[in-house]
Amino acid sequence: MQVSVESVGSLERRMTLSLPADQLDSAVSARLREMARTAKLKGFRPGKVPTKVIEQRFGQQVRSEILDQMLGDSFRNAVRENELQIAGAPRIEPTPADDGSIAFVANFEVVPDFGDIDVSKLKVVRHTAEVTDADIDTMIENLRMQRRTWQDVERGALAGDLVEFETWSQAGEQRVPAEGVERGADVIGSGMMLEAIEQNLIGLKAGEAKQFDVDFPAEWRVAEFAGKTVQVNVAVNRVAEPVMPEVDAELIRSFGVKSGDPEQFRAEIRANLERELKGALMNRLRREVGEQLIAAYEHVELPPRLIENEVRSMAAQALDNARRQGHQGGLPEGMEAEFQEPARKRVLVGLLVGEIARRNDLRLDPRRVNETMRLIASTYEEPQQVIELYRNDQNLMQGLQSRVMEEQVIDWIAERAEHTEQPMSFAEAIRQ
Numbered sequence: 001m002q003v004s005v006e007s008v009g010s011l012e013r014r015m016t017l018s019l020p021a022d023q024l025d026s027a028v029s030a031r032l033r034e035m036a037r038t039a040k041l042k043g044f045r046p047g048k049v050p051t052k053v054i055e056q057r058f059g060q061q062v063r064s065e066i067l068d069q070m071l072g073d074s075f076r077n078a079v080r081e082n083e084l085q086i087a088g089a090p091r092i093e094p095t096p097a098d099d100g101s102i103a104f105v106a107n108f109e110v111v112p113d114f115g116d117i118d119v120s121k122l123k124v125v126r127h128t129a130e131v132t133d134a135d136i137d138t139m140i141e142n143l144r145m146q147r148r149t150w151q152d153v154e155r156g157a158l159a160g161d162l163v164e165f166e167t168w169s170q171a172g173e174q175r176v177p178a179e180g181v182e183r184g185a186d187v188i189g190s191g192m193m194l195e196a197i198e199q200n201l202i203g204l205k206a207g208e209a210k211q212f213d214v215d216f217p218a219e220w221r222v223a224e225f226a227g228k229t230v231q232v233n234v235a236v237n238r239v240a241e242p243v244m245p246e247v248d249a250e251l252i253r254s255f256g257v258k259s260g261d262p263e264q265f266r267a268e269i270r271a272n273l274e275r276e277l278k279g280a281l282m283n284r285l286r287r288e289v290g291e292q293l294i295a296a297y298e299h300v301e302l303p304p305r306l307i308e309n310e311v312r313s314m315a316a317q318a319l320d321n322a323r324r325q326g327h328q329g330g331l332p333e334g335m336e337a338e339f340q341e342p343a344r345k346r347v348l349v350g351l352l353v354g355e356i357a358r359r360n361d362l363r364l365d366p367r368r369v370n371e372t373m374r375l376i377a378s379t380y381e382e383p384q385q386v387i388e389l390y391r392n393d394q395n396l397m398q399g400l401q402s403r404v405m406e407e408q409v410i411d412w413i414a415e416r417a418e419h420t421e422q423p424m425s426f427a428e429a430i431r432q
Contacts, residue, residue, distance in 0.1 A: 003078040008107075011303045013084065015106040016095070017074050024070070024102060028063045035062075067102070075106055085111035085358070087303045087351060109303035111351055117359065122292040122417035127284045129429040131273045138427075139269050140247060143255060150240035156203040157239045159189040163201050164238040170231040171224050181235075194220075197232060209235040256381070273426065275375055280430040282407055289410050290349045292417070302347055310343035311336055353409045362409060369404050376400075 002018040032054050039049045041057070071092060079086060090108035097103035150162050157163050166181040176182075186193045188201055196214045204210060211233050218227035245251050249260030257265045315336050356362070377386035390396050 003074055005078060005082050010301060011109050011112055013108055013110055015075065015078060016103065017071060017106065018097060018101045018103045019070060020101050024067060027066050031062050031066060032059065071104060087111045088306045088309065109305055111355060112300050112302060114297060114300060114352065114355055117356055119413045119416050120418065122296065124288050124292055124414050124417040124419040125422050126414055126419050127281055127422050127424055127429060129277055129281065129424050129426050131270055131277060131426055135273055135426040136266050136269050139273060144244050144247065147245045147251060147254065148242045151243050152238060152240045154205065156205050157188060157201050159202065160187065160242060162187050162240045163236060165234045165236045167232065167234045169233065171228050174224055176224055204236045206236055206239050277426060277429055285414055286410050289413050293349050293352045294345050297348060297352060302344060306347050307343050310347050311339045314339040314343055353406055356413065357405065357409050362412060364401055364405050365408060368408065369401055372404050373400060
């Protein structure tokens with residue numbers, strides 16, 4: 001196969017790959033004859049299927065597979081021979097050829113020249129934290145909250161109480177809902193509702209009603225109320241106080257600790273919190289290192305198509321998150337432009353991490369992959385099933401390996417950078 005490479009921009013390249021048609025035909029014929037010797041088709045004895053039948057049945061598929069293999073091998077060889085560092089996936093498309101050969105054009109971008117990458121000049125803050133007994137006590141209280149029950153009371157509502165109510169609001173000439181009322185419930189102080197509304201629920205008893213004005217913020221999720229002073233009407237149907245369960249064997253078993261033993265319960269909580277802490281500290285370190293890399297190399301020109309792809313990916317993720325929260329339709333007009341700078345930073349850090357790994361011959365540590373996979377699996381009820389899922393799903397495993405490789409490089413950079421340690425509490429560490 002003939003290959004030529006040309007520059008079409010500072011970071012863009014065009015590669016032309018040309019394959020004689022008879023070479024492809026010869027390879028396809030050889031593969032079909034090989035298949036005919038072992039094929040088992042209904043109506044034919046094994047190994048006696050005519051090549052013509054094999055060609056009719058599998059010819060197109062075989063031709064496509066061999067062509068893809070030849071193109072892939074030729075592209076990779078040309079990249080290696082021309083010492084190219086590819087950024088992103090190439091776009092390979094067929095192109096006409098005058099000599100009857102089969103020709104394709106591959107358009108792709110290359111990694112920019114970062115010059116000398118001296119990570120020892122970076123200044124990185126490495127946060128440290130540990131799980132204390134107090135953190136375990138706090139988590140146990142949170143778990144008790146999950147299992148709390150509610151007991152009706154006749155007094156006025158207090159912070160922490162559950163209040164069930166009916167409401168309607170008047171925003172100028174607009175009534176919401178247009179007819180009738182909306183039913184809702186809120187635990188006062190939970191932050192589920194606007195604080196001004198929660199404060200007006202305090203003191204109300206079941207059967208009482210109240211009317212009050214609320215100034216809604218401009219970015220409020222209900223468009224009819226955003227940035228307006230709204231008259232809110234509530235009628236309370238129920239006030240109930242929380243009843244917290246005892247930390248006994250029954251409660252402990254309800255959280256998956258079959259023995260019901262308090263010490264084992266605390267040990268498993270500690271293991272879960274330490275796993276969460278490890279991930280949180282790595283995220284902080286990733287941001288620290290990323291910010292330092294961005295500051296040092298923000299002047300470097302980056303592949304434009306790679307940034308465009310990242311913008312689309314971020315926009316798609318934002319749209320998916322919005323739909324999960326119940327918002328319909330697409331993203332607001334012009335919102336994609338807001339992703340340009342974050343996308344550029346992501347691309348810059350990703351390319352630098354990859355280039356540092358390449359220049360320093362950093363290799364993926366299989367033990368760290370297995371450790372991370374076990375940590376992920378341990379958060380599920382059937383860890384072994386999760387491990388098998390990763391091992392049998394190439395996409396999942398590749399994503400895991402990419403994550404672990406990035407973490408290895410981040411650790412490598414932080415160890416060699418000028419770094420200081422900053423202790424913090426568990427609660428501070430996991431706060432994003």
